[in-house]
Amino acid sequence: GESVGLHLPTLSVQEGDNSIINCAYSNSASDYFIWYKQESGKGPQFIIDIRSNMDKRQGQRVTVLLNKTVKHLSLQIAATQPGDSAVYFCAERFGGFKTIFGAGTRLFVKA
Amino acid sequence: GAVVSQHPSWVICKSGTSVKIECRSLDFQATTMFWYRQFPKQSLMLMATSNEGSKATYEQGVEKDKFLINHASLTLSTLTVTSAHPEDSSFYICSARVAGENTQYFGPGTRLTVL
Numbered sequence: 001g002e003s004v005g006l007h008l009p010t011l012s013v014q015e016g017d018n019s020i021i022n023c024a025y026s027n028s029a030s031d032y033f034i035w036y037k038q039e040s041g042k043g044p045q046f047i048i049d050i051r052s053n054m055d056k057r058q059g060q061r062v063t064v065l066l067n068k069t070v071k072h073l074s075l076q077i078a079a080t081q082p083g084d085s086a087v088y089f090c091a092e093r094f095g096g097f098k099t100i101f102g103a104g105t106r107l108f109v110k111a
Numbered sequence: 112g113a114v115v116s117q118h119p120s121w122v123i124c125k126s127g128t129s130v131k132i133e134c135r136s137l138d139f140q141a142t143t144m145f146w147y148r149q150f151p152k153q154s155l156m157l158m159a160t161s162n163e164g165s166k167a168t169y170e171q172g173v174e175k176d177k178f179l180i181n182h183a184s185l186t187l188s189t190l191t192v193t194s195a196h197p198e199d200s201s202f203y204i205c206s207a208r209v210a211g212e213n214t215q216y217f218g219p220g221t222r223l224t225v226l
Contacts (some may be wrong), residue, residue, distance in 0.1 A: 032213055043115075043204050043217035044155065089154060097143060097208060099215060101155040 012108040019077040021105045023090035026071060030092035034099070035064055035075045037086045044089060044101075047075070077107075085109045113139045115207050117218040124195055125226055131191045132221045134205030140185035141207035145215065146178075149202040161188055195225045 013019045025033070031052045036044035050057045050064045050073075057064050063076040073090050090102045114137040124130050134144060143162050147155040159175075161167035161182035169175045179191040188207075192199055202222050206215040 034215075036217075041202075041220070041222070043117075043206075043220045045217070046214060049213065093213075097215075098157065098160060099145070099206075100157060101147075104154050 009103070010106045010108065012110060013080050015080060015082060015109055015111050017080055019075075019080045019084070019107060019109075021075045021077075021088050021090075021107065023073040023075075023102050024071060025073065025090070025092050025102070027092060027094050027100075028071070030094040032093040033064070033066060033073055034091045034093070035062075035073075036089045036091060036101075037084075038089065038104075039086045047088075080107075080109050082109045082111055113137075113207075113209070113214075113216040115141075115205065115216045115218040117203075117205060117221050119221060120219065121222040121224075123224045123226065126196055127194055129191055129193045130195055130223060131189055132203055132205075132223070134188045134190070134207070134218055136186045136207045136216070139207075139209055139216075141188075141216075142185065142210040143208045144182055144188040145206045145208070146180060146188075146190050147204045147206070149204060149220075151202075155204060158190075192223065195223070197225045199223065200225045 034049040035047040038044045048059045048064045061078045065074045087104045087106045089104045091099050093099045116135045118133045146158045149155045158173045159167045159169045161180050167180035182188040202220050204220040206217045208215050
């Protein structure tokens with residue numbers, strides 16, 4: 001079946017550096033994409049979203065880039081902080097409001 | 112902001128028993144609720160989608176007779192794991208959506224351990 005996948009299962013960055021988490025998706029019918037952050041033992045927390053008719057969206061310290069040509073999403077975190085350490089999931093929506101999650105990337109921030 | 116709660120936050124039960132997990136939208140009415148299951152170090156897997164007042168739509172491979180979902184009101188959905196077995200041990204997470212909005216609001220999850 002179609003799925004959302006990630007290139008890197010883990011990412012380790014130095015505090016203060018920028019982080020880039022990548023995601024590949026395969027469903028060309030997906031019209032909406034979301035990045036979530038999940039800390040251990042908790043539910044996912046919304047970070048930022050982007051519609052398929054956009055290629056970039058910025059939030060506070062985070063930017064999501066969408067490249068529909070190659071079906072690729074990325075999440076950029078500026079000035080990464082220890083509190084950013086978590087697992088990050090990209091998710092895609094298609095077929096109404098069904099949201100499918102990718103495999104996840106664990107981000108480690110070194111002090 | 113919109114808050115979704117789950118109860119209980121964790122539960123331990125014996126094999127063969129049934130367990131009910133509640134998902135509530137505290138400050139908004141949720142037309143659609145979703146149930147996910149997450150095994151350790153894995154992603155969230157969508158189990159079913161439920162709309163208030165109608166039968167849930169289950170994903171392929173999810174047994175509807177084993178995972179009973181009831182969405183009787185706009186603020187409450189329940190997931191009952193019937194005749195639970197150790198392989199049902201997992202982290203169950205619900206989310207809720209308001210009609211007309213893109214955002215799903217996630218609950219904190221329920222850790223189920225079946226002995």
